Amino acid sequence: MFEQDAVVDKYRELASGLPPFPGRDRFRAHWRELAGLGVLNDTGDGWVTEAVARFEGLGLGGLDPGLCYGAASQLFGIQMPLRTLLSADRLALLDGTADGELLLCHASTEEGGGSDPLSCTTTATRLDDGSYRLSGRKAFITAAPVADRGLVFARTGEGRSPFALSAFLVDLDAPGVSRGAPEDKSALPGVPMGSLTFDGVTVPEDRLVLREGAGLTVMAATTACERALLLSYALGPMRRLLEDTVAWSADRRQFDRPMGASHQVAGRVADMAVRVHRCRELVYGMARRFDEGTAVRHLAHDAAMVKISVTEDHLRIAETAGMLAGVRAFIRDRAGFADLASALAGSVYAGPNDLLRVSVARGLGLPVGNH
Ligand SMILES: Cc1cc2nc3c(=O)[nH]c(=O)nc-3n(C[C@H](O)[C@H](O)[C@H](O)COP(=O)(O)OP(=O)(O)OC[C@H]3O[C@@H](n4cnc5c(N)ncnc54)[C@H](O)[C@@H]3O)c2cc1C
Known part of the structure; x- marks a missing residue:
């Protein structure tokens, strides 16, 4: 077993020691460096929860969100389901994924x-x-x-x-x-x-x-795993937005007082914290259920709800942080930049949220078609 918070802290630290991410031309080199930290390991007791904690830590440490998303997407959306779908004699097709040699x-x-x-x-x-x-x-x-x-x-x-x-x-x-x-x-x-x-x-x-x-059976497995766990990549960026917004609201002075002395500002920051808390509980909750051995087909309905909930919370967090950062939200290399596009993409990838809502409603027994 492992200490979730200790893993988060360890990977937060490791992320800050990684070479800077200068762009896509060195993508494979970055991928290997990341894999060298054990980020793509998919075996052992409790590995799913541990992997979520690794991604959270890396995101908190400032690892590029796209690189983190790519790794989480491969680990949870491809490697993990294929380990259960491929017969034993074909598992060798996944050799090299954990060490970053096979992408x-x-x-x-x-x-x-x-x-x-x-x-x-x-x-x-x-x-x-x-x-x-x-x-x-x-x-x-x-x-x-x-x-x-x-x-x-x-x-x-x-x-x-x-x-x-x-x-x-x-x-x-x-x-x-x-x-x-x-x-x-x-x-x-x-x-x-x-x-x-x-x-x-x-x-x-x-x-x-x-x-x-x-x-479609294969796709049901890949998308359920992805919907349940992919958003682990966003937990770190969400927590960073919260931490940065708290610090900014405490320091920034407007109307002769810290901005955070406004009840309205404080309430918005509190809402961000509620959303971060909810997202962590949901993603780690799914991870624990996988680690306990729950079959993916029993988790598909909940995974769709987790995906909708976490992506929509992520977007609201980015919006609030952006609003409170003022003009800095729109300047890429300034503290306070709010990456709204990446947060909004969550409502589209791994199944558009509107369509997932339909499948949730079908799961509840409503007589609605699947499109
Ligand atoms: C960051 C990112 C990464 C991606 N990575 C991959 C990848 O690795 N592999 C891959 O195969 N694809 C990938 N995609 C593509 C993604 O799977 C598709 O964008 C998604 O399935 C939606 O398809 P579409 O963009 O063609 O939108 P469309 O199917 O044209 O739909 C557009 C929008 O209309 C709405 N809509 C459409 N039909 C309905 C309906 N019946 N009911 C209600 N609302 C509806 C939804 O809001 C939907 O978002 C990625 C997308 C993004 C943003």
């Missing part, structure tokens, strides 16, 4: 449809020798410009059948794979995002995850 991406979204996985137009056609021929284009994929292997969702069946999709682990240096230029994105710019084009790529049979037609 994975999750390729589901296409230009024509993100919210609706069954709008997928990428196809995988089974050949006589059992292999598949993959053709199509995925867009807006985190880490696509730098990843080695992609968990790619493709159509193996017709129409809107729940068995129309399959998932494949595809080597991104295979003949026929090409990558688009990194997107110039405003949210989480520290991790690159881009497209992947598959032009008749041969995918061996043993790269099919689970079985043909199980794509």
Whole structure:
């Protein structure tokens, strides 16, 4: 067992010792340095809770939020579910992830449809020798410009059948794979995002995850883990916003008194603290349930609620901090800068919150369709 706060403190300290993050061109070097700190380890008793504490500490120590997001996304949204979905003889496909030598991406979204996985137009056609021929284009994929292997969702069946999709682990240096230029994105710019084009790529049979037609089952597992735990990356930035806003409100003088002497300002800061507390409880609560052995399918409903709640709290925290920082909120290299775009992105990635609300309502028994 481990002391959660001790892990947070240790990784806060480690983050401040890491070399500065100068940009995406050295992304793989930063990724390896991060992995060297044990950040991508996914084994051992209590590892999920410990991993959440590591991310919280790194974020508190000021690690670039995009890099932290990328690592949390791979660990919780890809490695963790694949460890339960891959058969024992295929687990070697994950070798190298923990030490940063193998970087994975999750390729589901296409230009024509993100919210609706069954709008997928990428196809995988089974050949006589059992292999598949993959053709199509995925867009807006985190880490696509730098990843080695992609968990790619493709159509193996017709129409809107729940068995129309399959998932494949595809080597991104295979003949026929090409990558688009990194997107110039405003949210989480520290991790690159881009497209992947598959032009008749041969995918061996043993790269099919689970079985043909199980794509939505695989996606249900990856997205539930991600919704439950990815926001661990944001706990540190949220706490930093709170700490900075407390210090600023105590020091900044307006109307012959500290700004924080205003009941309205103090109340807003207190609301930030309530939200930070709620987010930590929710994310660590999910982590503990995974560590206790609860199966991911039993956590999907709660994971959707946690994702909605934490991303919306994150956005409110960034908004309040930004408002109280005044003009500094809008100047990138000033203390008080409020990264609203990264916080807002949380309502879109890992399932748009509006669509997750629909699935929560369905789980409650309302007769609402899933879109
Ligand atoms: C930072 C970031 C990282 C990402 N990383 C990845 C990645 O690694 N891999 C990947 O595959 N994708 C990734 N995505 C893409 C993400 O999965 C999609 O953006 C998401 O699924 C929504 O798809 P869309 O952007 O095409 O929006 P659309 O599907 O066009 O929807 C736009 C908005 O309309 C609303 N909406 C649409 N339909 C409905 C409906 N029926 N009911 C209610 N509201 C609705 C929602 O608010 C939604 O946000 C990432 C996105 C972001 C922002």
